[in-house]
Amino acid sequence: MKKAHLLFLISVLLLQYACTLDGTSWDIDGKGPVLETSFDLSKAIPDQHLQYNTDSAIILNFYDTVYTINLDSIAYIPDSSYLYNINWTLPNFVLPPGASLPPFIIKLRFGISDRLKLNAARINRGRLRVEIKSVIPRNISLNYSIPKATFYGNPLSFTEKISAAAPNDTTFFTTYINLKDYYVDLRGPNQNEYNVLYIYLTPSMDTTEAALPLTTGQFLFSANNALEKINPSYAQGYVVSAKDSVNSNILDLGISRYIKSGLLDIDSIRLGITLNNTMGVDMRLKIDKLRSMNDNTGQQVALTHPVIGTYINLQSAQNTFNLANPVIPYNYTLWLTPQNSNLDKLIENIPDRFRINALAEINPLANATADNNFFYTLFPPKLIVHALAPIKFSVYQLLFVDTLDNPVFDEIQIERFQSGEIRVLAENKFPIAVVLNIYTLDDNGTTTDTLFTQNIVLPAPVNASNRVEQAVSSQLSFPFDEQKVLHITQAKRILVKARFNTIPNLQLLQMYSDYYLKLKVLADVKYRITL
Amino acid sequence: MTEIKHVIWTLPLCLLLSNARLTNYFLHSYSGKRHNITLSSQAELGTENIHTLFLNKFFTGNYLDEALKNSVRDRLANYNRLGADWISELRYVNMNDTMLGKNWGYLASFKNRLYAEGRFNRYAFELPFYGNAPYAGMDLPLSGSNGYMMMYQQFQIGFVKTWYQPKSQHVFSFGLGYINGNQLYEARIDSGIVHTALDAESIFLKLDGYLYRNDPSHNRFFNNNGSGLSLDFQYQFSQGNHILSVQALDIGFINWERAGEYHRVDSTLLYEGVTIDNIVTTDGSEFTQYFDSLNQNYIRKETDNPGFRMLPAMLHISYAYRFMDGRIVLQTGVDAKYSIHYFPSMYVRGVFYPHQRVMLAGSLGYGGFGTLNIGLDFGINFGKGYNLTLHTRNLEGLIPNTFATGLSAGFKLSRYF
Numbered sequence: 001m002k003k004a005h006l007l008f009l010i011s012v013l014l015l016q017y018a019c020t021l022d023g024t025s026w027d028i029d030g031k032g033p034v035l036e037t038s039f040d041l042s043k044a045i046p047d048q049h050l051q052y053n054t055d056s057a058i059i060l061n062f063y064d065t066v067y068t069i070n071l072d073s074i075a076y077i078p079d080s081s082y083l084y085n086i087n088w089t090l091p092n093f094v095l096p097p098g099a100s101l102p103p104f105i106i107k108l109r110f111g112i113s114d115r116l117k118l119n120a121a122r123i124n125r126g127r128l129r130v131e132i133k134s135v136i137p138r139n140i141s142l143n144y145s146i147p148k149a150t151f152y153g154n155p156l157s158f159t160e161k162i163s164a165a166a167p168n169d170t171t172f173f174t175t176y177i178n179l180k181d182y183y184v185d186l187r188g189p190n191q192n193e194y195n196v197l198y199i200y201l202t203p204s205m206d207t208t209e210a211a212l213p214l215t216t217g218q219f220l221f222s223a224n225n226a227l228e229k230i231n232p233s234y235a236q237g238y239v240v241s242a243k244d245s246v247n248s249n250i251l252d253l254g255i256s257r258y259i260k261s262g263l264l265d266i267d268s269i270r271l272g273i274t275l276n277n278t279m280g281v282d283m284r285l286k287i288d289k290l291r292s293m294n295d296n297t298g299q300q301v302a303l304t305h306p307v308i309g310t311y312i313n314l315q316s317a318q319n320t321f322n323l324a325n326p327v328i329p330y331n332y333t334l335w336l337t338p339q340n341s342n343l344d345k346l347i348e349n350i351p352d353r354f355r356i357n358a359l360a361e362i363n364p365l366a367n368a369t370a371d372n373n374f375f376y377t378l379f380p381p382k383l384i385v386h387a388l389a390p391i392k393f394s395v396y397q398l399l400f401v402d403t404l405d406n407p408v409f410d411e412i413q414i415e416r417f418q419s420g421e422i423r424v425l426a427e428n429k430f431p432i433a434v435v436l437n438i439y440t441l442d443d444n445g446t447t448t449d450t451l452f453t454q455n456i457v458l459p460a461p462v463n464a465s466n467r468v469e470q471a472v473s474s475q476l477s478f479p480f481d482e483q484k485v486l487h488i489t490q491a492k493r494i495l496v497k498a499r500f501n502t503i504p505n506l507q508l509l510q511m512y513s514d515y516y517l518k519l520k521v522l523a524d525v526k527y528r529i530t531l
Numbered sequence: 532m533t534e535i536k537h538v539i540w541t542l543p544l545c546l547l548l549s550n551a552r553l554t555n556y557f558l559h560s561y562s563g564k565r566h567n568i569t570l571s572s573q574a575e576l577g578t579e580n581i582h583t584l585f586l587n588k589f590f591t592g593n594y595l596d597e598a599l600k601n602s603v604r605d606r607l608a609n610y611n612r613l614g615a616d617w618i619s620e621l622r623y624v625n626m627n628d629t630m631l632g633k634n635w636g637y638l639a640s641f642k643n644r645l646y647a648e649g650r651f652n653r654y655a656f657e658l659p660f661y662g663n664a665p666y667a668g669m670d671l672p673l674s675g676s677n678g679y680m681m682m683y684q685q686f687q688i689g690f691v692k693t694w695y696q697p698k699s700q701h702v703f704s705f706g707l708g709y710i711n712g713n714q715l716y717e718a719r720i721d722s723g724i725v726h727t728a729l730d731a732e733s734i735f736l737k738l739d740g741y742l743y744r745n746d747p748s749h750n751r752f753f754n755n756n757g758s759g760l761s762l763d764f765q766y767q768f769s770q771g772n773h774i775l776s777v778q779a780l781d782i783g784f785i786n787w788e789r790a791g792e793y794h795r796v797d798s799t800l801l802y803e804g805v806t807i808d809n810i811v812t813t814d815g816s817e818f819t820q821y822f823d824s825l826n827q828n829y830i831r832k833e834t835d836n837p838g839f840r841m842l843p844a845m846l847h848i849s850y851a852y853r854f855m856d857g858r859i860v861l862q863t864g865v866d867a868k869y870s871i872h873y874f875p876s877m878y879v880r881g882v883f884y885p886h887q888r889v890m891l892a893g894s895l896g897y898g899g900f901g902t903l904n905i906g907l908d909f910g911i912n913f914g915k916g917y918n919l920t921l922h923t924r925n926l927e928g929l930i931p932n933t934f935a936t937g938l939s940a941g942f943k944l945s946r947y948f
Contacts (some may be wrong), residue, residue, distance in 0.1 A: 023592030026600065028662030031731045033804030035817075043809045423731075520804060522731040524664060 025530040027418060034422075034521040041391060041511060056513040058391045066251075067383035071279075071375055075121075075235050080111045081129070081226035086201065088218040095212040100204035103143075108197040108225055110186065117194040118237035119187045119371050123179040124378075126230030133172040134221035135165045138209040142221075143202040148185040156182065162221075164209075179230065186237075194237055194371075199225060234326070236374040239281050241363040249353040256296030256352045262398030262500070264348050267508050271336040271343055272386035275314055278329040279381055280374035283314040284364055289357040292346035301349045305341040307334055319374050327379045333386075392510040395432070398500040403441070406491045417485050420525030422478040426457045427518040429471035431509050433459040435499040436476065440491035447495070449487035451478050457517070459503040466509055471516070556882070556890045556910045557918045559857055561947035564916065565626040565636075571619070573941025575925060577900025578613035580606040581656075583928035583938055600660050607653040610675055612872045614648035614900035616843070626691065636691035638706065644685065644781070646843045648872045648900070649678020655720070663727045663734065673723030673738070681840065682714040683785060684753065685761060699770035705763060712757030712785035714750050715837060717743040737799045743837060745791040759785035761842055772853040780845040787840060793833040800829060844869040858884045865898075874898040878924075880906070888912035894924065901937035903927050916947040 041058055042050060049062045086104045095101065112118060130144060145157035156177065163171045188196050201223060205212055214220075277283065290303040318328040336343040346354075363373070408414050428434075434457040440449045454477040460468040480488075502509050555567075576586070585603050588595055619642065626636035655676045658666070689706025720740035727734050745756045761783030767776040805821045807813045849864030860882040867875040878896030885891065894906035908922040925937035 024589055024595070025593075026595035026660060027597075028660065029664035030662045031664035031667055031727055032734045033732055033802065035807055036804040037807035037810045037813075039810055044811050425732075519810070520732065522804075524731055527662070529659075 022531065025528055027526050027528050029525070030527050031524045032522070034523050036518070036520040038516055038518040040513070040516045042513075052513050057510050058513055060387060060389045060391055062385065062387040064385060065382045066385045069381045071377040071380045072231060075112075075116070075232050075375070075377055077126075077227065077230040077232070078111045079226070079228050079230075081224055082106070082108055083222060083224045085222045086220045088214045088216060088220055090214075091216055093214045095205055095214060097205055097209050097211060098207035100202055103200040103202040104223075106199040106201065106223060106225065107188075108199055108227075110195045110197070110227070110230075112195050115240045115242060116235070116237060117240065117371070118235050119185070119194055120234075120236045121184050121186065121232040122234040123182045123184065124231045124233035126179050127228050128177040128179055129174065129224075129226040129228055130177065131172065131174045131224040131226075132160070132162065132221055133170045133224075134162045135170050136162070136203070136212070136220055137164050137167065138212050139164045139206045140203045140209075141206065143200075143204070145200045145202075146184075146197055147200070148187075148189075148197060149179070149182050150184075151182050162203075199223075231377070233378055234374065234376050236280075236372065238367050238369075238371045239279075239362055239373045241366050242361070244360045244362075246356060246358040246360050248356065250356050251354045252352070254352050255350050256294050258400050258402055259350050260296060260399045260401045263394075263396040263506075264350055264398060265394045265396075265506070265508060266344055266347055267390050267392035267510075268338045269343055269347065269387065269389035270338075272333050272384075272388075273336070274331055274333040274382075274384040274386065275312070276329050276331050276382040276384055277314045278317050278327045278376070278379045280316045280319050280327075280369065280372065282316045282363055282365060282368065284361045285312045285314065286310065286359045287312070287356060288359065289355075291355045292349045292351035293353050293355055294349050295352040296350075299349055301342070301345050301351075303336070303341060303343070303346060305334075305336060316369065316373075319372075326376050329379075329381075390510060392508050394502045394506055394508050395500045396502070396505055400496075400498040400500065402496045404494045404496065406440075406488075406494055408488055408491075414485055415489055416528045416530065417480070418526040418528055419481045420523065420527075421480070423522045423524070424476035424478075425518075425520040425522065426474050426476060427471045427516075428457050428474065429460045429468055429515045430511070430517055431459050431462050431466075431468050431503055431515075433457065433501045433503055437497040439495040439497070440487045441493045441495055442490065443492045445493070448491065449484055451480075451484070451488075453477050453479060459501070460515075462504070462509065466507065467512070468515060471518075554862075554882075554908075554920075555945070556892075556908075556920060557888075557912045560887065560912055560918075561916065564947035566948045567622075567624045567626075567945060569620070569622045569624075569943060569945040571622075571941065571943040572617070573619075573922075573924075573939060574615070574617040575900075575937075575939030576615045577925060577928075577937045577939075578611065579901055580608065580611045581613065582606070586938075595660070604653075604657060604661075607656060609653055610650050611653065611656070612648075612650050612900060613678075614870070614872055615646070616868075617645045619643045624691070626693075631690070634693045634695070636693070636704075638687075638689045638691065638704070640685070640687045640689075640706075642685040642687065642708075643682070645680070645682040647678065647680035648843070648870055649676070649718075650872055651676040651678070652720075654725075658725065663725060666725070667727040667731065668729040669726070671725040673720050673725060675720070676723075677717075677719040679715065679717040679840075681712070681716075681785070681843075683759070683842070684711040684713060685709070685781070686711075687761070687763065689763060699768065702765075702767040704765045706761075708761040708763070708781075708783070710759035710761055710783060710785050710842070711753065711755055712759060712787050713752065713754060714745055715743070715756065715785075715787050715791070715840070716745075717741075717837065732803065734802045735799070736802065738796045740797075741793055741795040743791060743793050745787075746789065747792070749789065756789040756791065757785045757787035757836075759783055759842070774851040774853070776847075776849050776851075778845070778847040780847075781842045782844045783842045784839050785842065787837045790834045790836045793831075793835055795831040795833060796829060797831075798829045800825075841869055843873075873900055876904060878904060878906070880908075882908070888914070890920070892922075896924070899925070899937070901925065901927070904937055905930075906939075917945070918947075919944050 045060065049060060051059045051061045053059060084106050132142060140162050141159050142162055143157065143159045145155060147155045149156040160173055160175065162173060165171045184197060186195050186197060187193055189198060287308055292301045312332055314332055315330045317330050320326050320328060338344055436452060436455045436457065438451040439447045442448050454475060456474060458472045458474040460470065460472045462468050581603050585595065585599055588599060620640055622638060622640035624636060624638040631637060652673055652675050654671045654673055658671060685708045687706045687708035689704055691702065691704040694701040720738065723738045723740065725736055749756060761781050764779045767774065805818050807817050845866065845868050847864060847866040849862055851860050851862040853860050862880040862882065863878065865875050865877045867873065876896050876898030878894050880892055880894035882890060882892040888911060890908065890910035892908035896904035896906065904924055905926045906924040907926060908920060910918060910920040912918040920943040923940050925939040928938040
């Protein structure tokens with residue numbers, strides 16, 4: 001029977017070993033659509049930034065906050081801790097049971113920048129950590145209070161029982177106080193300081209304890225007060241006057257990384273730049289130079305406008321003290337138009353960045369508000385841009401170039417595609433011609449292959465009014481064989497080049513809401529199925 | 532008794548075996564033996580159209596070239612049959628009549644059977660193996676394809692009664708089996724059309740069918756997904772050199788009561804490419820979402836049990852005649868299965884004993900899952916009650932460019948004592 005079992009087992013194993021689908025493969029001819037998509041300007045620009053004339057001409061109406069000053073960083077209060085040792089500094093004395101010692105006063109200084117002299121703040125979040133270590137050999141009650149820190153009018157105060165310390169030992173307690181929504185007066189008891197809080201510690205002995213002899217210089221206890229993660233929602237005081245030079249890029253667009261050459265001509269554009277001052281601080285700004293910089297061509301175009309070289313006064317916002325709507329901001333709007341500036345030249349330079357050279361002054365009239373500068377961190381100053389322009393332009397030989405990491409990931413298993421053709425059917429109602437080239441690049445960036453043989457999306461023709469009436473169909477073709485598949489598989493990166501021309505050339509053409517580009521990708525391929 | 536003693540064996544020639552058409556050769560050497568233990572296994576695979584070379588390449592991890600695919604396609608009819616049956620068994624027979632009474636015996640066996648059959652529309656082959664491009668512009672019908680595969684284990688006990696008459700012998704046995712329904716897969720396409728537009732801009736698909744499988748977390752060997760009963764009846768009559776036998780095996784059912792997964796499709800789909808809403812902002816996830824939505828919208832997943840299914844019962848009738856004192860035996864018979872895809876197979880077989888311990892047999896038949904059946908058996912008696920038979924019923928698949936697949940192979944190792 002053992003032999004029989006062995007024979008059966010061997011038979012089964014042989015059968016299993018011999019049969020495998022791993023590697024079974026064959027080729028099929030597949031044909032069908034892959035994807036379809038359509039593009040119009042609303043796909044590129046959010047609808048709220050577009051408006052349409054009655055003739056369906058598209059107007060860019062961009063209004064948005066493009067920059068917000070983070071007041072949290074300005075009002076940043078770093079974590080800090082302050083350790084105080086409390087000694088008996090008066091003459092020798094015997095404290096009777098039930099009696100209190102005079103309060104010990106601790107000064108807590110907020111570690112704020114010297115440029116901020118705050119006299120009050122409301123805490124948005126953060127806590128106070130209190131650690132008391134006592135060597136007093138009696139049971140005592142310790143009253144901890146900060147009269148100038150109030151929670152809706154109630155001063156911060158609490159009393160903690162501290163057990164008697166054994167000889168040569170300490171007793172201690174730790175507690176955390178959530179400071180959210182506390183209002184703190186930082187001027188000190190005499191209203192003549194800033195950025196400080198005073199803490200009062202008052203020990204009293206239990207009535208059941210024996211009298212406690214105190215000797216001058218005797219160490220009683222230590223108090224460690226730590227401010228942790230403090231962030232104010234409101235701060236008031238004096239922002240020290242200062243002048244700062246601003247020499248920086250204010251918009252880093254990096255367009256020339258993609259647009260390598262060509263001409264762009266745009267129609268009239270109106271650009272409103274609003275400086276929204278929500279701080280109770282007077283400021284002024286003198287823009288010496290604002291330049292549009294194209295890193296590819298090295299071309300710089302400086303803004304010409306009467307505002308250049310003159311001061312813009314940003315008056316202080318008004319404090320309503322109404323928590324729901326606490327600020328009436330001061331808004332300054334600068335309108336750049338073709339009539340008062342060369343704005344269109346700045347745009348047509350196809351800028352990578354705008355660079356500003358300016359002088360910014362804070363409180364140029366010193367402490368004119370008598371320590372009443374303020375800011376609410378939840379209402380930060382903003383830079384708002386309002387652009388109004390018909391989407392009307394011409395492009396000539398505008399070359400878009402981008403290099404991508406090879407997007408053909410393993411899951412596609414492109415090596416299974418033996419040969420065939422990918423076709424792109426394009427239905428174009430834009431009066432724009434596109435010549436598309438896609439190249440495969442090896443590790444050294446050398447072109448190893450080009451993908452499209454037919455690569456032109458034809459422009460839709462315009463009528464006498466420069467208006468497209470009918471879309472035009474064209475077909476892009478990407479035939480491939482095993483060699484091309486190999487190049488795609490081995491490509492480190494893919495280079496995409498697209499050249500755009502509005503037709504007729506060099507003529508401003510208005511874009512309309514019925515303009516579109518529909519693309520449909522079809523495949524007709526020999527594909528290897530592998531199990 | 533003396534004139535027919537050479538055919539009075541305690542154990543019958545064609546009976547008490549798990550599989551129709553198995554034969555107890557070398558019985559002449561064991562006429563006094565009353566115990567038999569047999570380990571056997573036989574697998575067969577047959578189609579009318581898909582030939583052996585194709586299956587060999589397919590199941591051994593090879594590339595299927597155009598010529599190979601074409602050679603199958605050229606054989607395809609509109610509808611095509613295929614089937615496979617693999618039966619393995621360990622069986623013990625005790626004919627010691629002192630246990631149950633005079634001329635009574637009993638048997639016990641454990642059998643595993645994997646059975647699959649189906650039929651497919653020619654395009655159910657051509658579409659996956661050639662792709663849709665060659666059929667662009669055509670309505671490709673997929674209806675009428677169906678099949679199933681089941682595997683079960685059978686635990687059987689049975690009883691054998693022999694009647695000896697002056698000139699003849701009757702052997703009747705019956706067995707009752709418990710069936711462990713182990714695995715069941717079913718697929719069916721009641722109607723279906725694929726239409727690829729000539730310009731490749733769309734693919735239309737209409738499909739009405741389902742796929743069933745057991746709970747995939749519960750389909751290991753011996754897992755119980757259903758239970759059933761089976762009956763075997765076997766009868767042999769012999770007189771002189773004439774031997775007539777009738778076998779009806781695996782008459783029964785399985786109630787597949789444990790719920791499995793149904794994937795039902797009854798939908799039409801016009802595929803015009805995955806829609807990318809915004810080419811400017813796309814991250815390519817539309818493809819995943821699209822195919823997920825196909826699963827959600829077109830494939831209805833249900834958990835249900837398939838209920839009762841009949842076992843693929845086997846019926847075998849054979850007649851044998853012994854020549855030359857048993858050195859040559861001629862046998863003819865017909866076997867059928869409870870299946871619409873298995874045609875009753877008629878065969879003739881010649882058995883020759885060139886030596887007392889060596890057997891050679893050849894057979895020729897027609898039917899089954901394929902058409903012509905060419906078989907060959909080889910047996911050897913090792914002595915001390917041991918013998919081994921290697922056999923095939925279907926060699927025709929090895930003949931290139933003549934018949935489609937018909938392949939089978941098996942062995943039977945027995946000991947008589």
